[in-house]
């Protein structure tokens with residue numbers, strides 16, 4: 001029996017591996033890191049199938065956990081719970097005949113020491129679930145935690161942050177993420193790229209200045225022009241960072257939190273710069289080089305902490321600073337459904353402190369007349385509007401905005417589609433993740 005999407009990896013193997021991924025995510029590891037450490041690198045059918053099943057399971061995490069809590073007489077051991085969860089998620093996905101999923105989950109249980117004795121229990125819970133579905137699912141879907149697949153504190157924080165739109169934000173984050181590429185305007189115009197896509201039979205819509213949404217997701221390597229560096233995968237809201245930084249040839253620019261280098265690469269496409277890409281995490285910093293190599297661009301990559309510039313700054317002021325600060329990532333949950341589960345409530349305040357420290361440390365590096373663009377992929381005000389209001393209060397020389405559209409700061413709530421076509425009169429894309437932007441100009 002094969003895995004989802006007609007891929008030929010055996011489903012029992014896929015379920016067993018996906019259960020390992022689930023267990024490590026439940027223990028606090030990110031989904032992408034867990035997949036990377038458990039799967040052989042490079043594209044393979046097994047990899048694609050495990051990724052698909054694991055993402056699907058995390059997208060239904062709250063529902064699967066509630067089902068297990070209702071149907072298991074006692075809380076199962078972690079390995080058994082994980083296998084049950086991914087099997088339940090596959091039953092909910094409806095891609096296989098139910099009896100196939102049950103049989104393959106039992107086979108997966110038998111193939112591993114930690115779960116072999118629970119094979120009968122797994123069989124019983126899954127069959128019991130099939131008897132009670134869909135009434136059980138309908139009832140559990142009434143719970144906000146299940147409907148929005150997030151812990152209670154996260155839902156409360158969203159409600160407090162956006163009293164009118166919190167449901168829309170949480171709902172939009174349940175949808176599959178859009179595949180959006182950034183057209184490298186040094187190499188090809190957006191119009192010409194759209195013509196190329198049409199010629200190759202790829203349905204697409206322009207959704208931003210350089211942003212094109214490909215209606216059907218495809219593996220990155222199969223995106224027309226990706227291998228040659230004509231396009232890069234990047235959300236249209238993220239593309240605003242390089243656009244709104246306002247760079248011109250010859251400027252000295254700091255990309256202060258740069259890995260994996262999506263915005264660094266975009267900056268090199270917009271102007272010829274003296275560009276420093278700073279990143280605290282050495283492993284992540286390697287990906288900046290990979291991204292630049294693919295598009296044939298260069299930057300000075302430095303592995304250092306932005307909060308301690310005395311250790312790395314050469315005392316020549318920057319004309320532009322992009323501070324794409326570490327954050328809760330509450331704006332990109334549709335791409336990373338594990339985020340609400342990995343974060344703890346205290347992380348919001350902790351990350352706001354790191355952002356504050358980065359702002360304070362980097363602001364002195366900006367020359368008079370220069371611009372700092374502060375970005376977070378978050379929709380929580382502690383990391384956005386409140387952070388910047390406090391900074392402006394402490395720094396009268398920091399003049400906010402304006403950003404395109406006229407406002408000094410912009411909170412983009414996720415807009416996951418269906419997308420309207422973009423036109424030049426728009427100041428923001430028609431399809432994007434959640435971001436906060438603030439422009440700060442240095443007056444003296």
Ligand SMILES: C[S@@+](CC[C@H](N)C(=O)[O-])C[C@H]1O[C@@H](n2cnc3c(N)ncnc32)[C@H](O)[C@@H]1O
Nearest residue numbers: 257258259260261262263280281305306324326
């Ligand atoms: C939101 S991500 C940046 C994404 C990147 N700008 C892009 O577009 O590809 C934030 C990055 O900041 C890095 N970071 C966190 N704390 C830092 C610090 N104190 N100094 C420099 N980089 C830091 C993280 O390791 C992470 O790679």
